[in-house]
Amino acid sequence: MEVLNILIVDDKKEIRDLLEAVLTLNGYSTIKAKNGEEALELLREHKVDLIISDINMPKIDGFTMLPLVKRLYPELPVVLMTGYYDIYTEKEALRSGACHFLTKPFRTQELINVIERELTSASKT
Numbered sequence: 001m002e003v004l005n006i007l008i009v010d011d012k013k014e015i016r017d018l019l020e021a022v023l024t025l026n027g028y029s030t031i032k033a034k035n036g037e038e039a040l041e042l043l044r045e046h047k048v049d050l051i052i053s054d055i056n057m058p059k060i061d062g063f064t065m066l067p068l069v070k071r072l073y074p075e076l077p078v079v080l081m082t083g084y085y086d087i088y089t090e091k092e093a094l095r096s097g098a099c100h101f102l103t104k105p106f107r108t109q110e111l112i113n114v115i116e117r118e119l120t121s122a123s124k125t
Helices: 013-025 036-045 062-072 087-095 108-124
Strands: 005-009 029-033 050-054 078-082 100-103
Touching (some): 036 050, 050 108, 062 078, 062 087, 087 100, 100 108
Parallel strands (some): 005 050
8 A cells, every 4th residue: 555645834843743743643654844935845856645734834835835736736635724713714725726724723633534535535536
């Protein structure tokens, strides 16, 4: 069985490390980036099956990164997350091409369910 690779994008090291630990325990391989600029560079070098990205980051934020990713990799699922929820942000994320929107803090199982659902539907296309 192929190990699926998830790109974690967050400016906070603690969040990147926590998500890496959770995803590794659930059988995924991870790559980490501290902002959208670094994530775009890593996408050129690595095969990625899904991206989990914070919205509020320096340099290139999640909202700016999302259309750039979708233009280069239209089928790549992108999950956006933020600690500053409002309905407008969620609607804008989904309208811009995010497959799912999470509000921090979220339950570990909620994240795993989203990833499994998105990777299953991506493999069917």
